Amino acid sequence: MTTPTHERVFELDDSLEAIQDHFEVRGWSDGLPFVPPTSERVAHLIGHLGRDADEVVCTLAPRNGEATIERIAANAVMAGCRPEDFPIVVTAVAAVAAPELNLNGIQSTTHPTAILVLLNGPVVDKLSVNTGPSCLGAGARANMAIGRALRLCLLNIGGGTPGDGDRATQGTPAKIAYCVAENQAESPWEPYHVEHGFDPDDSVVTVIACEGPHNIQDHFSIGGEGVLTTIAGALGQAGSNNIMSSSGFPMVAFGPEHAHQVAVSGYTKADVKEFLWERGRFPLDRLSAEWTADGRIAERVESLTGQREMVPITTKPQNLQVIVAGGPGKHSCWMPTFGGDTRPVMRRLDR
Numbered sequence: 001m002t003t004p005t006h007e008r009v010f011e012l013d014d015s016l017e018a019i020q021d022h023f024e025v026r027g028w029s030d031g032l033p034f035v036p037p038t039s040e041r042v043a044h045l046i047g048h049l050g051r052d053a054d055e056v057v058c059t060l061a062p063r064n065g066e067a068t069i070e071r072i073a074a075n076a077v078m079a080g081c082r083p084e085d086f087p088i089v090v091t092a093v094a095a096v097a098a099p100e101l102n103l104n105g106i107q108s109t110t111h112p113t114a115i116l117v118l119l120n121g122p123v124v125d126k127l128s129v130n131t132g133p134s135c136l137g138a139g140a141r142a143n144m145a146i147g148r149a150l151r152l153c154l155l156n157i158g159g160g161t162p163g164d165g166d167r168a169t170q171g172t173p174a175k176i177a178y179c180v181a182e183n184q185a186e187s188p189w190e191p192y193h194v195e196h197g198f199d200p201d202d203s204v205v206t207v208i209a210c211e212g213p214h215n216i217q218d219h220f221s222i223g224g225e226g227v228l229t230t231i232a233g234a235l236g237q238a239g240s241n242n243i244m245s246s247s248g249f250p251m252v253a254f255g256p257e258h259a260h261q262v263a264v265s266g267y268t269k270a271d272v273k274e275f276l277w278e279r280g281r282f283p284l285d286r287l288s289a290e291w292t293a294d295g296r297i298a299e300r301v302e303s304l305t306g307q308r309e310m311v312p313i314t315t316k317p318q319n320l321q322v323i324v325a326g327g328p329g330k331h332s333c334w335m336p337t338f339g340g341d342t343r344p345v346m347r348r349l350d351r
Contacts, residue, residue, distance in 0.1 A: 016033075016036070019036045020033060020034070027155075027161050028155075028156055029078075030148070030151060030152060030155060030176060032176070034078040034079070034080075035077050035078055035079075035080050036077075036078075037073075037074040037075075037077040037078050038077075041077045042070060042073045042074050042077055044083060045073040045076055045077060045081070045083055045086045046069055046070065046073050047083075048083035048084070048086060049069065049073075049083075049086055049087060049090065051069050051090075052069060053068065053069050053070040053073075054068055054069070054070065055068060055069045056068050057069065057072065057090060057093055057094050057097075058093065058094050058097035059097065060093070060096070060097060060103065060153065060154060060157045060158030060159075061097075061103045061104035061107055061108075061158055061159075062104050062107050062108050062158065062159055062160070062165045063157070063158055063159025063165060065156075065157040065158055065159060066157070067093050067094075067097070067153060067157045067158075069090065071153075071156070071157050072086075072089060072090055072093055072149075072153055072157075073086065074156075075089075075149055075152035075153045075156055075157070076089045076145075076149040076152075078149075078152055079144075079145045079146075079148035079149035079151075079152055079177075080141065080144070080145040080148070081145045081146065081149050082141075082142075082145070084126070084127060085127060085142055085145055085146050085149070087349060087350070088117070088119065088123065088127075088146050088205055088349065089146055089149045089150060089153070091205045091347050091349055091350075092115075092117050092146070092150045092205050092207055092347075093150065093153050094347065095205060095206075095207045095345045095346070095347045096115055096150070096154070096207050096345070098345040100342070100343045100345060101207060101209060101342055101343070101344075101345050102209070102338070102341050102342045103154075103158070105338065105341050105342065106209045106338060106342060107154060107158060107159075107160045107165055107166055108165065108166070108167050109167060109168070109338065110167050110168060110169045111168065111169075111211075111241060111338055112168050112169070112170055112171055112172040112174075112175075112211055112212070113168075113172075113209050113210060113211060113337070113338045113342075114151075114172055114174035114175045114178045114209070114210065114211070114212065115150060115151070115154070115178060115207050115208070115209055116174070116178045116179070116180065116207070116208045116209075116210050116251075116335065117146055117147055117150060117178065117179040117180075117205065117206070117207055118179075118180060118181070118182065118192065118205075118206040118207075118208060118323065119179070119180070119181040119182070119203070119204070119205060119206075120181065120182050120184065120191050120192055120193035120198075120202075120203070120204045120206070121191075121193060121198075121200070121201065121202050121203035121204050121349070122201060122203050123203035123349055124181040124182075124184075124203075127142045128140070128141075128142055129142045129143055129146075129179075129180075129181040130142070130143050130180070130181070131180070131181045131182060131183035131184070131185070131186075131325060131326075132183060132186075132326065132327040133326065133327030133328070134327070135180050135181070135183070135325050135326055135327070136178075136180055136213050136253075136325070136326075136333070142179075143177070143179045143180060143181075144177045144179070145177075146177075146179045147176075147177030147178045147179030148176060148177035150179075150207075151175055151176060151177060151178070172211065172212045173212060174211070174212035174213075178212070180253075180325055181325075182323045182324060182325055183256060183324050183325050183326065184324075186256035186259070186260075186324055187256070187259060187323075187324035188259055188260055188262075188263035188264075188324075189259070189263065189268070189269040189322075189324070190269065192206070192321070192322075192323045193206070193346065195269065196346055198346070198348060202348050202349075203348070203349040204346055204347070204348055204349065205346070205347050205348075205349055206344055206345065206346045206347075207344065207345050208249070208251060208321065208335070208337070208344045209337060209338050209342040210250070210251055210335035210336060210337045210338075211335055211336045211337070212335070213253065213333035213334070213335055214234065214237075214333055214334050214335070214336070215331060215332075215333050216230060216231050216234040216331065216332045216333055216334060217330060217331050218230040218231070218258065218330055218332075219330045221261070222261070223261065223265050224261050224262035224263070224264065224265025224266070224267050225265065227258050227261050227262055227332075228262060228267070228272065228275045228276065228279070229279065231252065231254075231258075231276060231280075231332055231334070232275065232276050232278075232279035232280040233279075233280075234280075234334060235250070235252075235276060235280030235313050235334060236279075236280050236281050236282040236313070237282065237336070238282055238286060238287060240313075240336040241336060241337065241338055241339035242313045242314055242336050242337060242339055243282050243311055243313055244291075244339070245339040245340050246297075246300055246301065246304060246311055246312050246313070246314065246315060247314055247315050247319075247339050247340030248313075248314050248319065248336075248337040248338065248339040248340050248341075248342070248343075249314065249319050249320070249321055249337055249342075249343050249344055250313055250314060250319075250320060250321065250334060250335065250336050250337050251320075251321040251322075251323065251334065251335040251337070252272075252276065252320060252321070252322050252323075252332065252333075252334045252335075253323050253324070253325045253326070253332060253333050253334070253335070254322065254323070254324050254325075254332045255324075255325070255326040255327075255329060255330065255331045255332045255333075256324055256326060256327070256328070257328065257329065257330050258330060258331070258332045259324045269322055270317075272320075272322055273317040273318060273320045273322060274317045276313075276317070276320055277312060277313065277314070277316070277317035277320060278317075280312070280313045281310035281311055281312050281313065282310065282311045283309065283310060283311075284297065284298060284301065284308065284309055284310065284311050285309070287311070297311065304316075315340075321344060
């Protein structure tokens with residue numbers, strides 16, 4: 001196992017201000033204060049992982065920078081990762097390079113898409129990843145550090161510099177840190193990773209290119225059909241890439257209270273997907289006339305659904321991604337994606 005070499009080390013004034021300024025001027029920072037990636041700190045993460053510092057995990061678009069273990073470790077240190085968080089960061093970095101995620105498109109688009117890191121399995125409790133109240137917000141070190149480490153890798157290794165490699169028109173706070181774990185303990189359905197063929201005892205890292213969460217509140221429905229009707233209405237949103245292309249793998253994160261209302265009413269996860277696909281549509285005649293003028297959208301809608309009036313959110317119910325996350329309260333959320341040009345990527349974390 002190699003450790004950081006002298007050629008990859010530079011000296012700065014021994015002050016936090018000087019380090020922050022140096023990194024900011026060179027575009028190596030996300031704009032927030034960070035932990036200086038000293039040789040000792042970087043070597044500590046690499047030592048915990050037990051892999052060679054020079055090992056190239058993958059290349060990251062659009063710069064096609066080589067994501068070595070050492071470079072990933074430097075960004076993980078900056079984000080505040082603990083040694084036990086580092087294997088998840090390395091696995092997530094490898095996952096985003098998979099062709100089906102389409103990282104070059106995701107990094108370069110004007111669309112405000114970020115990379116959500118979703119965790120399942122024993123690693124969630126081991127690292128105290130927040131699955132409950134404010135799980136998509138601040139307050140949990142693992143969530144924030146892992147999500148931020150991946151984003152810094154996309155910036156510093158992949159070249160996702162705002163206004164250059166990252167062409168997002170307005171961007172999103174989800175591009176700072178975006179990591180959550182499914183609340184398996186409160187879910188009435190099988191966990192996300194089990195649904196996709198993994199064993200319950202597997203720890204799984206999933207990366208999904210999606211927007212930040214869109215809240216869906218329903219404090220009034222007392223049955224599952226009412227909750228699902230409200231959620232379906234939220235999915236039928238003009239302007240989302242999913243509606244505009246009738247494709248992709250949009251995610252719905254049910255709050256535990258909504259999930260239990262739906263499950264008690266007899267809906268399986270497959271039933272939920274079918275209901276939302278059938279009802280989560282948008283009227284074609286409410287889209288821009290310029291957008292629909294050539295008739296191709298109507299033809300696509302008819303080929304998918306047998307009618308031409310209501311645009312579906314994706315090509316089939318199975319493409320909807322459903323998890324349970326969060327704490328008390330009658331709120332759920334959904335995350336539109338980049339449309340059919342990206343799909344989730346799942347990787348088992350080595351035990």
